[in-house]
Amino acid sequence: MESADSSGCSSSGARPVRLRVFDELGRARTLGSGPFVSCSDRICSDRPGSGPLVFLGLGPDPAEAERIAARRGAPGEQVYWLECPDFTRQMPAAWAGAIPPAWIRLTPDQVKTPPFATSANLFRYAPGEGLFSSFWGPLLAFLEAARLFSTTEGGGGHAVRRADGDRRSRTVLLPGTDRDLLTAELEAAFRAEGFAPVRVAAPSADRSRPEHSAYPAAASPTSSSSESGEPSKTSASSAPSLPLDDILRNERPALFLSVNLRGLDPEGRRFRLLRACGVPVAIWCVDNPWHLLSSLRLPWWKEAALFVTDASFVAPLRDHGASFVRHLPLGAWEPATPGRSAPASLKPVVFVGRSAFPDRDRFFAGSRLPSPLWDQALSRLDSPDPAALPHVHWWERALDVDRCWPGSAVRAAGLGAEQGAALRRALWLRAALPLGLTVFGDQGWKPLLPEGSDLRPPLDYYNGLFDVYAHARYSLNVTSLLLPAGLTQRHFDVWMAGGFLLSDATPGLEIFPDELARPIRATHPARLCVQVERLEKDPLLRPHLAEAWRACLRQQHSYGARVRSLLAALSVA
Numbered sequence: 125m126e127s128a129d130s131s132g133c134s135s136s137g138a139r140p141v142r143l144r145v146f147d148e149l150g151r152a153r154t155l156g157s158g159p160f161v162s163c164s165d166r167i168c169s170d171r172p173g174s175g176p177l178v179f180l181g182l183g184p185d186p187a188e189a190e191r192i193a194a195r196r197g198a199p200g201e202q203v204y205w206l207e208c209p210d211f212t213r214q215m216p217a218a219w220a221g222a223i224p225p226a227w228i229r230l231t232p233d234q235v236k237t238p239p240f241a242t243s244a245n246l247f248r249y250a251p252g253e254g255l256f257s258s259f260w261g262p263l264l265a266f267l268e269a270a271r272l273f274s275t276t277e278g279g280g281g282h283a284v285r286r287a288d289g290d291r292r293s294r295t296v297l298l299p300g301t302d303r304d305l306l307t308a309e310l311e312a313a314f315r316a317e318g319f320a321p322v323r324v325a326a327p328s329a330d331r332s333r334p335e336h337s338a339y340p341a342a343a344s345p346t347s348s349s350s351e352s353g354e355p356s357k358t359s360a361s362s363a364p365s366l367p368l369d370d371i372l373r374n375e376r377p378a379l380f381l382s383v384n385l386r387g388l389d390p391e392g393r394r395f396r397l398l399r400a401c402g403v404p405v406a407i408w409c410v411d412n413p414w415h416l417l418s419s420l421r422l423p424w425w426k427e428a429a430l431f432v433t434d435a436s437f438v439a440p441l442r443d444h445g446a447s448f449v450r451h452l453p454l455g456a457w458e459p460a461t462p463g464r465s466a467p468a469s470l471k472p473v474v475f476v477g478r479s480a481f482p483d484r485d486r487f488f489a490g491s492r493l494p495s496p497l498w499d500q501a502l503s504r505l506d507s508p509d510p511a512a513l514p515h516v517h518w519w520e521r522a523l524d525v526d527r528c529w530p531g532s533a534v535r536a537a538g539l540g541a542e543q544g545a546a547l548r549r550a551l552w553l554r555a556a557l558p559l560g561l562t563v564f565g566d567q568g569w570k571p572l573l574p575e576g577s578d579l580r581p582p583l584d585y586y587n588g589l590f591d592v593y594a595h596a597r598y599s600l601n602v603t604s605l606l607l608p609a610g611l612t613q614r615h616f617d618v619w620m621a622g623g624f625l626l627s628d629a630t631p632g633l634e635i636f637p638d639e640l641a642r643p644i645r646a647t648h649p650a651r652l653c654v655q656v657e658r659l660e661k662d663p664l665l666r667p668h669l670a671e672a673w674r675a676c677l678r679q680q681h682s683y684g685a686r687v688r689s690l691l692a693a694l695s696v697a
Contacts, residue, residue, distance in 0.1 A: 181208065181248055184215070203224070236266055264393075372398075428448070457683050481542070
């Protein structure tokens with residue numbers, strides 16, 4: 125058996141000693157000697173590279189690359205290589221000596237020029253991108269874009285960047301289906317602003333790419349409903365989704381807008397390809413952003429334009445390195461025919477929502493809450509001060525979660541907030557019982573409410589929900605502790621359906637005029653009945669408020685207004 129020297133580089137083909145490096149996030153990682161893979165699995169191209177042989181990363185043992193070159197290259201063929209400087213600095217002295225002296229080292233700028241960019245036979249050290257994605261990710265995306273727009277003339281390839289330098293189209297790329305959050309609402313809003321929304325297929329549908337899901341199932345609680353506990357969507361998709369590569373070959377879209385990371389792969393490859401093609405990428409986090417980001421191992425999201433519905437996450441995201449974060453609340457859209465059919469015998473107060481988001485147990489698997497902290501949280505559930513509630517930020521402090529990313533430690537804080545939110549909603553629902561209460565939701569509410577409560581099956585967002593809102597005398601909102609300073613879709617939908625909303629005192633209400641928010645805001649469950657009594661005393665107050673709310677939402681808080689704010693923030697005309 126051949127031996128390996130202490131440097132980690134093989135001698136005479138021996139198995140190398142496994143080396144450890146610190147990746148760009150400071151994590152110690154053990155290196156394998158391979159695999160080296162052809163960039164045909166990563167780079168969009170209808171043909172294999174026919175130009176010079178180039179290694180993008182040599183790994184801990186350059187002899188592995190040498191053997192590949194010997195098998196694939198013609199005698200006397202020149203070989204080129206590029207390595208990440210942070211990787212090179214951590215290699216032992218013998219590493220550089222193991223690189224064949226005839227091989228030529230390239231710079232990133234050189235790799236971006238013909239013939240390397242457009243026709244080289246590229247091999248990459250596969251683990252490299254995961255170790256130093258900020259170095260390799262943009263470079264690989266550039267090469268992918270170059271091949272995407274390349275042609276061959278006279279036997280030599282050169283890049284024709286049809287999108288780069290051309291005028292932007294009015295196309296807005298929206299990954300998703302009719303079942304997904306906000307797809308229909310955003311499509312209508314962009315059309316009203318003169319843009320052409322196009323649905324984009326999941327990354328696995330892109331040609332010349334390895335199969336992978338658009339987003340890991342564990343990363344987001346649900347694709348069709350939010351963490352706020354609102355109804356899910358079940359309508360089937362009616363519009364086709366197009367492969368991203370086909371779109372980019374023909375035009376430079378104005379924007380790629382992802383809701384909850386939908387349509388983006390965990391490695392950030394799509395994100396970087398879009399950036400390389402000159403397409404702005406915006407990510408609208410309508411759920412707890414740390415829940416969404418906790419399944420991402422690479423830091424590409426820090427370069428994205430992030431929008432959050434809860435302003436309390438803006439500063440923490442910036443503290444963790446996000447370069448662009450803006451507050452963008454949910455918005456209002458107007459159903460075509462609300463109130464068509466009156467639900468049977470509704471009680472005066474209606475609550476519509478789930479007791480927990482789907483797959484909660486799987487999402488929080490491995491997270492634990494210390495009993496003393498849970499006792500403290502329970503004692504805070506009925507606090508009249510929103511800042512004192514056991515919301516997700518309280519749990520982060522209580523659990524001493526100093527870094528919300530990378531890793532999944534922040535999910536324990538989410539678990540505390542999620543479990544507390546269900547109990548807090550139950551407090552409010554029990555307080556509403558003397559007024560007469562109907563709950564539309566899952567069976568998880570049954571043990572949280574008195575026996576005999578009017579509990580009915582869940583409602584679909586587009587089938588029956590707005591009819592309930594339109595005919596209920598009052599609809600109740602209790603904000604999730606996962607989004608403690610946010611608004612739910614109820615804050616918009618109830619009014620637009622022609623109903624009347626009662627809400628807890630979420631700080632998110634501060635975006636509305638106080639003369640509208642104050643009459644519908646209750647600071648404590650015990651105040652709910654008092655709030656209703658005050659509204660019932662004046663027969664003109666309720667219809668006046670309802671009309672004023674609808675006018676305010678139409679003028680300032682529609683999804684059209686949200687789209688205009690997003691476009692302005694990104695300087696997209």
